[in-house]
Amino acid sequence: MTMTDDPIAPQRRARKQARRSMFIRRPFFTVSLIVAVGFVACAVFAPLIAPYDPVQQSITAMMAPPGGAHLLGTDSYGQDILSRIIYGARYALLIAFFAILIGATGGLILGTAAGLTTGWVEWVLLRVIDSILALPSLILAIAVIAILGQGVDKVAIAVGISMIGPFARTVRSDVLQVSSQLFVEAAGLMSITRLTVIWRHILPNIVFPLGVQITVRVSEAILVSSSLSFLGIGVTPPTPDWGLMIAEGRGFVSFAPWMSGMPGIALALLLIALAIVGDGIREEFDPKMRGHQ
Amino acid sequence: MLRQASAKIFQTLVVLVIVSIASFSLLKLAPGDPVVLMLGSEYSQDSYDELQAQLGLDQPVALQYVRWLRDFVTGDWGNSYVAKTDIFAFVVTQALPVTLTLTACAIVLAILIGVPLGVVSAVRKDSAWDVGIAAFALTGTAFPSFFLGIVLIWFFAVKVGFFPVMGFVAPWEDFWSGMLHLVLPALTLSTFFIGMIVRVTRAAMVEVLEQPYITAAIARGEPHRRVIWVHGFRNILMPLVTVIGLQLGAILQGAVLTETVFSLPGLGQMLTGAVLGREYVLVQAGVMLTATLFILVNLAVDLSYPFLDPRLRAR
């Protein structure tokens, strides 16, 4: 026998001692969390923070470079980019919130159903989930937009529907894991009604992994919604949406790069921060990730 | 093995049918009457009825679906409302080749960059290289591709002036010009995928390198490079191929965005144009095509497993 498996016990002890606050152990996570919270603050307090009205056009200040009265410059309509970015955070997070709400609810219902049924019902439900997953979320969202039309609310619905599939898949695997555990079987033996089992035993145990999933998928929702706007089929102008702003600045890249650049940096910063936060949360709390590192 | 394969193929067929039903209902759910759309604002009741019958829209929905599916499979996708051109011919000869070329280039690029980075990361686990590559991979996966495209355009076209920025030149007509036009779009599209491949490669390789057969290969004098690239690499092919299949959807959706950024006339432009112009048949075609492509590629991935891992072959 090698020694490899012997000294694990003291290592684990050492790890427990090191289990101080995850904020100290993961400095990047902490910084990213602060950035993400900063964006949320921008979204909530947009009217207080933004120096200008985000849709106020000005002929005198068209395409002003960053600096001076307009910190991040203005766009081709003379709208203040900083203010639009701050309000843009509001739209981005609002859409993401409702999209996640729709996606998580739909995924919870479909995933729980697929996880608890057996036989051909399960088989059919699985094929339905497969079918939803066969469409990339952006393409599915585009299809929904084609039916619903454009607008903030429509984008939220479209993105939400596009996220049902991924949520359903993870919820199903969580349900399978929970229901294979002894206490659910025991509850089943004690002839408690099925609904009670679901409500009392299964749901509470999948809420936590679902929460982890939500934090991981917020960035996906933001990315898809801004992508729709970038393609020009999401939110309609003059709504201050980052994707829209990036698209509007695309034609002016050679002489006013800040028009696309500033909202683009804001979007990239938020997405990267959310990715780091998501990774951190998943590594800390996802039981499936534990032991991997 | 044969039984598993046929079960898998049957599942795939069912999924395709569900997707086709969804695509078909897209047309039914879409606002506006296709007959009215085709006739324009001025029409008589007679001509309306005539066209409706001609399109088969007076039939029961189930029959309409069967007809539609038959037409779709045989390549009769109808004409675009506005341009009156044959949609199938347009998609197959124009849009699809562009998207597939771009996608293929991006996948190849991502593999060529991502796999070596992932392997280096695994071999030098916890080194500065590993940390750096992990940071790069995370940024790559999180960075919005359409903004990355604009940054690349800004840098290479405006600042450096090296690459042609916009448009598509078919590589099968002018290979070098075509490739040059594809460099920036493919780079844009592949960045996210590089990150994915790095992560999967690293995770798989770290696990493989701990296996006794790797130690045994070292012990019997195999040189370091061969241990990693032959003994190790052969064993991570399965997760690698799996992630390529699963991420194909993400690549296709990235292609939609990349095409818009670089004005490439592919499926993405077709889709956005169709949504804005309310050309539902085109949207439907795009949706069906993407899903079918994804489903078939993943079927191929599933069926390839026995070839990648001898242990899965029939005994």
Added chain:
Amino acid sequence: MTHTILPEMIVPRPLSRGPASPDPYLPGTPGSDPLLTVTGLTVYRGSRRILDDVSFTLARGETLALVGESGAGKSTIASALMGLLAGRARVTGQAAFDDVPDLLAITSKGWSGLRGQRIAMIFQDAGAALNPCFTVGSQLTSVLRRQLGLDRATARQRAVTLLDSVGLNDAAARMSAYPHQLSGGMQQRVMVAIALACDPDLLFADEPTSALDVTIQAQIVRLILDQTRAKGASCVFVLHDLALASQTCDRIVVLYAGQVMESGPSDVVLNDPRHPYTRLLKSCVIEIGTHDLDPPDGSVPGYDDLPGGCRFATRCPRRLPRCAAERPPLTTLAGRSLACWNPETGE
């Protein structure tokens, strides 16, 4: 009369194969021309010393068994000597092998021509040690082609002969089999064939039978012994079974928690163990069949709470006050080396 052996062992061996000099502390061992001399081998993993000052010699053509409970560091010795711990543990000490002054000082490139060619290893679990994605034939021929420079056809021929010689029936057909298509015994036979492909001078066999059925174990051990003896190779067996070790090997090194307790000719050590630990090991071997298996009290202590002196002190029935504090040196006593302050008296 006791005297410390260590200082003599540190004296560097002549690099070339000199005339066979009689082994100073083990008179009467066959072929006392030393092939491998390990001196003060110590392995640290983190702050834990998982091997503590291990020394032994192996003569040309000799078979040596490393014996001890799981976790005693037996396999680590083999891995350390083959440079397989690189990057995972810190290794100090010296190991002179034939004309190589120190195996432990070799870094990556220096191993070419040694590993696989002059030193080979057979692993515990052949099923895991064979690459699942390559056929048996390709894994065997790649060694032959790389190490011996054979061409494809010759390598194939040679491989079939080798597989045949390790008792794999229908060898030519087995060439295209994948490891999972073979039984555990056949896998281990393939491992033996690979290890012996280049006629190594030294073979490490790391518990080659622990993953096998009892009925096949003896066959494999016999196979390894026959093959190594036929080729005049020396062999280091890692075993946990004292009886098996004494039946098969010329000499035995008994290890406990990374320290050498006792070493010497098999019959001497088994028939007349002087170290309390060896006696304990022996008693639990002998008593199988008559009583229930009676393992030594407790188990190998965790490496964090080991005594500073003799590591066996915590479980030793004959311990003296000094045992836990002071490490006993290896001394010769009645034809074997022994590290004990209070050895058993002869029977």
